[in-house]
Amino acid sequence: MDFGLSEEQEMLQRSARDFLARECPSTFVRALYTEPDGFSRELHRKMAEQGWTGLLVPEAHGGLGLSMLDMALLLEEMGRAVVPGPFIFSSVLVTLALMHGGSSAQKKTWLPRLASGEAIGTFAFLEDTDRIDAAGMTLKAKKTRDGYLVSGTKLFVPFAAVADVLLTAVRTSGRGEEGISLLLIDRATPGLSIKSLDIFDQTRRVYEVEFSNVVVTKSALLGTEGEGWKIMARLLDAAAVALAADSLGGAQKSLEMAVDYTKVRTQFNRPIASFQALKHLAADMASDIEPARALVWYAAHAFDALPRDASRAASLAKARLSEVYSRTTNRAVQMHGGIGFTWEHDMHFWFKRAKWNEFAFGDVAFHRERIAQLEGF
Amino acid sequence: MDLTYSKEDETFRKEVRAWLKKNLPKKDKAISDLMPHDPERVKRSKDWQHKLFDAGYVAMNWPKEYGGQDADVMRQTIVNEELTLARAPGLVGASGLTMLGPTLIQCGTEEQKRRYLPKVLTADEIWCQGYSEPGSGSDLASLTTRAELVGDEFVVNGQKVWTSNAQFSDWMFCLVRTDPDAPKHRGISYILIDMRTPGITVRPLVQMTGDAGFNEVFFDNARVPRANLVGELHQGWMVANATLFHERNMLGSTTRTQLMMQNLIRLARSHQRYGKPAAEDPLMRQKLSDLLTRVEAMKYHSYRQLTDVMHGRSPGIGAMVNKLVGTELNHDICALALEIMNSYAPLKKGAVRVIDNGTWAYEFMFTLGLVIGGGTSQIQKNIISERGLGMPKSG
Structure with a gap:
């Protein structure tokens, strides 16, 4: 029984924290807020040099071949630094999809390029119904002689503007879990157009992607036709774990910022950190965060090693961290007082990220109901 | 991992x-x-x-x-x-095992260890804790039970309260004021009192559950040998903090909480609420899952601390939140059970139509006592913010 981190894992976290303090300070996040794509290819390249974009990619395909737990520890640090960009979608979701469902040709084509940071992937699955269950996947892919003809719309696709390839959930037949297929669609394919959806959290850009008679070859099919849901279910678990880890880091950072601020801000001739009203808020935040950390570790470990409990564990982590991150940032803003409400102060980066993370890939109520079902209540 | x-x-x-x-x-x-x-x-x-x-x-x-x-x-x-x-x-003999024992091992004389520890283990002697007083709860260091050193004896006068098991205890480990002129933390001593000493009166206190689980203990010129002092004279606060440390850092086995959660799920499946099993009501499902999530978090949180202890690492702030989070979680589990049982909730043990023999209402009250005892939730928050987060003392 060892519910702890290895030396290598602790080192990974430390070096990630140092790297991000240097390469992605809040001034950098602020600068990207007003960039058209909200993305720095330069930072992405540097993260690739650290091996992060290929962290999950098997060594045979140019990656480090590490585990989801390692990735969760890295994502915790990226959440701390509220790193803007498509990292989770490209280096976790699309990467895992290829690892689990890709043909050897697809793996050979994409994994080394994703690992090196040369290519970027994203995941297009939501539609205007905002459903993340199988029944929500209705984008039609009509079978043709050489492949598919795709027509319709995907919504809230992260960083579609900078992605080279869109992992797209389509319906090739039937309804429900059967008949869902996954296609790797080149963003430059004729008939595919994207429209930016203006969003409060400028570190997580989202797009509407319009497919109008997009011709896709057979070689773009990931896995077996009509059986895409199996891969997708695994990706949704991965996304839940990834966002929970990001939220954990962000919540911890928000707590630290708030506590640091109350130690230097004086009112009534004393540091406001000496007021119990604020101390107890801070204690509540720490009491939320500490046990939640164990849930993130467990969910990542279950994803790696305990397949029978992986989905339940992912939902436990996502449900809890969604709630904890939002609550923590709300309290952190309040502990800053008026300054925390301004654009000029950094606090709003985390406040907005918390809300994005809360609703993406299933909100609190969604995951609680899923827990209830998996537990057989 | x-x-x-x-x-x-x-x-x-x-x-x-x-x-x-x-x-x-x-x-x-x-x-x-x-x-x-x-x-x-x-x-x-x-x-x-x-x-x-x-x-x-x-x-x-x-x-x-x-x-x-x-x-x-x-x-x-x-x-x-x-x-x-x-x-x-x-x-x-839990308080002897978890509080007195570790303190004696750390601060006691060889003679004290040989005299007391074997009977702590076998429960041949039961110990109670003499800390709280009517005027000294959260501000424990303000305690006023006086022990005056006269020759080779302490003469003890005053009162302790909330003393669990005092009615059948053989001994009390007790904080007494030995120097009333010193600053409050520096005039306290930690002494061991034989409960059969003349001048001690134990009076049961009935809790809101109806049980008399704890007591008031009165001292009227009770004479205690000087040899029963643990650690240095007037240094009792430091000695006591060693025990408080043991109490707070006891690896809160979350097994009991997990059992309560299982029982709650069983109740939700079997008890009809507004015409269908509570577990089929979407709102109840949300609440059950929320509690289960918190229970699971504490389970893995305790595994993490267990791992830290086995590797000789301090669990730090992680351990400081145990008491606050754990006791409130137990109480919340009972509160949801009551909500599920609705009109059946207040029925007492033995009543006609009672569910689970009235355990839930009883535990609902009992667990609130645990939120307060051993350092209230508010005191826990002071500890977490001051020792864990480095925020300054108030006032």
């Missing part, structure tokens, strides 16, 4: 489980059906602890020379988990 137990630990767990199956008190000898102050209950409880000790399942992590086994914390954790899963009675 590896959540499997070693072969040796698995084998050990099986041994414990088999032993418990054979040796757990039978229904007719059940301890829980008796009132806390019933002498028969005390006797059965002592016998049970003695039996456990003889089997090698008590204070396993204590040093060998004082009756322990120098076992790693994993062994004791396995025993504690199995005891809870078997719904075994709690240990009547």
Whole structure:
């Protein structure tokens, strides 16, 4: 029984924290807020040099071949630094999809390029119904002689503007879990157009992607036709774990910022950190965060090693961290007082990220109901 | 990260489980059906602890020379988990085992260790804790029970309160004021008081549950030998903090909370609420999942601390939140049970139509007592913010 981190894992976290303090300070996040794509290819390249974009990619395909737990520890640090960009979608979701469902040709084509940071992937699955269950996947892919003809719309696709390839959930037949297929669609394919959806959290850009008679070859099919849901279910678990880890880091950072601020801000001739009203808020935040950390570790470990409990564990982590991150940032803003409400102060980066993370890939109520079902209540 | 137990630990767990199956008190000898102050209950409880000790399942992590086994914390954790899963009675000598024992091992003289520790283990002597006073609760260091050193004896006058088990305890480890002129933390001493000393009166206090689990203890010129002082004179606050530390950092076995959660889910499945099982009501499902999530978080949080302790690392702020989070979680589980039971919720043990023999309403009250006792939630928050987050003291 060892519910702890290895030396290598602790080192990974430390070096990630140092790297991000240097390469992605809040001034950098602020600068990207007003960039058209909200993305720095330069930072992405540097993260690739650290091996992060290929962290999950098997060594045979140019990656480090590490585990989801390692990735969760890295994502915790990226959440701390509220790193803007498509990292989770490209280096976790699309990467895992290829690892689990890709043909050897697809793996050979994409994994080394994703690992090196040369290519970027994203995941297009939501539609205007905002459903993340199988029944929500209705984008039609009509079978043709050489492949598919795709027509319709995907919504809230992260960083579609900078992605080279869109992992797209389509319906090739039937309804429900059967008949869902996954296609790797080149963003430059004729008939595919994207429209930016203006969003409060400028570190997580989202797009509407319009497919109008997009011709896709057979070689773009990931896995077996009509059986895409199996891969997708695994990706949704991965996304839940990834966002929970990001939220954990962000919540911890928000707590630290708030506590640091109350130690230097004086009112009534004393540091406001000496007021119990604020101390107890801070204690509540720490009491939320500490046990939640164990849930993130467990969910990542279950994803790696305990397949029978992986989905339940992912939902436990996502449900809890969604709630904890939002609550923590709300309290952190309040502990800053008026300054925390301004654009000029950094606090709003985390406040907005918390809300994005809360609703993406299933909100609190969604995951609680899923827990209830998996537990057989 | 590896959540499997070693072969040796698995084998050990099986041994414990088999032993418990054979040796757990039978229904007719059940301890829980008796009132806390019933002498028969005390006797059965002592016998049970003695039996456990003889089997090698008590204070396993204590040093060998004082009756322990120098076992790693994993062994004791396995025993504690199995005891809870078997719904075994709690240990009547718990405060001696978890508070006095570790303090004596750390601060006591060799003579004190040899005199007291063996009987702590076997429950031949039961200990109670004499800390709180009517005027000193959260501000424990303001305590005023006076112990005046006269010759070779302390003469003790004053009153303690909320003293669990005092009615049948043999000894009390007690904080007394030995220097009334010194700053409050520096005039306190930690002494051991024989409860049969003339001048001591114990009066039961009835809790909101109707039980008399704790007491008031009055001292009227009670004379205590100077040899019963633990640590230095006037240094009792530091000695006591060693025990407080043990209390707060006791690896809160979350097994009991997990059992309560399982029982809650069972209740939600079986009890009809507004025409259908509570577990089919979407709102109740949300609430159940929320509680289950928090229970699971505390389970893995305790695994993490267990790992830290085994590697000799301090769990730090992680351990400081245990008491606050754990006690409130237990109370919230009971509160949801009451919500599910609705009109049936207030029925008492033995009542016609009572559900689960009234356990939920009883525990709902009892667990609120635990939110307050041993440092209120508000005091816990002071500790977390000051020691854990480095925020300054108030006032």
